[in-house]
Amino acid sequence: MAPRIGVLALQGDVREHLEALESLGALALPVKTPGGLADLDGLVIPGGESTVIDKLARMYGVAEALKARIADGFPVYGSCAGMILLADTIADPTTNMKGEPQQSFGGIDMVVKRNAFGRQVDSFEVDLAIKGLNTLPSQDPGRATEPVRAAFIRAPWVESVGESVEVLATIPAENTPLGMDGTRVARIVAVRSGKLLATSFHPEVAGERRIHELFIQMIRGDA
Numbered sequence: 001m002a003p004r005i006g007v008l009a010l011q012g013d014v015r016e017h018l019e020a021l022e023s024l025g026a027l028a029l030p031v032k033t034p035g036g037l038a039d040l041d042g043l044v045i046p047g048g049e050s051t052v053i054d055k056l057a058r059m060y061g062v063a064e065a066l067k068a069r070i071a072d073g074f075p076v077y078g079s080c081a082g083m084i085l086l087a088d089t090i091a092d093p094t095t096n097m098k099g100e101p102q103q104s105f106g107g108i109d110m111v112v113k114r115n116a117f118g119r120q121v122d123s124f125e126v127d128l129a130i131k132g133l134n135t136l137p138s139q140d141p142g143r144a145t146e147p148v149r150a151a152f153i154r155a156p157w158v159e160s161v162g163e164s165v166e167v168l169a170t171i172p173a174e175n176t177p178l179g180m181d182g183t184r185v186a187r188i189v190a191v192r193s194g195k196l197l198a199t200s201f202h203p204e205v206a207g208e209r210r211i212h213e214l215f216i217q218m219i220r221g222d223a
Helices: 014-023 050-059 062-071 079-084 210-220
Strands: 005-007 027-029 042-045 077-078 088-092 108-113 122-127 146-154 157-161 166-171 187-193 194-201
Touching: 005 014, 014 027, 014 146, 027 062, 050 062, 050 079, 050 210, 077 210, 079 108, 079 157, 108 187, 108 194, 122 166, 146 166, 157 166, 157 194, 157 210, 187 210, 194 210
Parallel strands: 005 027, 005 042, 042 077, 077 194, 088 108
Antiparallel strands: 108 157, 122 146, 157 187, 166 187, 187 194
């Protein structure tokens, strides 16, 4: 039976994720309300504006419902803004007019820095090696080790992770901005923690499907 996977449809590149999931045989459904989370096998939080998604999720009651489901082991994949929203800690949260800090849904024991790679004009694509893709059903011996084409658009990176978090990919120092000390440092850009998966980049933008395929295998318990 095809897995029922929602895409949080409050803001961001919802359509691209729906198309990616459908191309892999999943039943993909846009989710805008707490009721939309019912009867789902998993959820994708798309890229977009993490502050806007946070605000709307709280406004429509989705945030608390999703936090509860994540605590119960609900599979969720977060891409770009979705990675920020799955982080237990945001290194540089914005504040609203009331002085309240940006919130996240949490679930992954990591610290994430927003817009770490720069502004929209600093967007780029790069090939990355992602751990775990060699076990996917679609893989053949010749393609199992091929890198993933990753699109970084105002992307975050992971500053640090806890012991429960598995690092799936890092981006080489040559692709990261200069730090205050004038050096570049390799950064974590893909992680997994139990049934939660997060990437700094947008695989759906570059036409890559293996990250979504990995998520489907996680939902089925095969990865």
